[in-house]
């Protein structure tokens with residue numbers, strides 16, 4: 001019973017968190033939800049059907065910032081707290097972003113992911129340079 005309630009509460013928020021994607025083949029712009037991308041890192045363009053590899057790292061380096069499970073909790077007084085875990089295995093970084101507004105939590109999580117992906121790209125570039 002409580003599981004069903006939790007499910008009902010969580011669904012709209014998960015649907016709310018979405019990514020703007022642009023098809024590299026036909027340029028079609030569309031959105032995918034975080035939930036969908038976590039289930040499968042490859043999506044198909046709804047217009048031309050091409051496979052689009054959705055990674056948070058544009059440099060194609062294996063280790064990227066990952067997002068944990070989105071959690072929604074409700075206090076006894078009815079206020080909602082959204083939390084999203086962000087982590088980067090290569091950098092050994094972990095952060096739990098919390099807030100009352102899903103949009104703000106999403107924005108903070110993406111900023112953090114960008115920062116870590118950039119830090120990782122620099123680290124990889126530096127390591128490659130050392131090998132020369």
Ligand SMILES: [Zn+2]
Nearest residue numbers: 023026045048
């Ligand atoms: Zn397309």
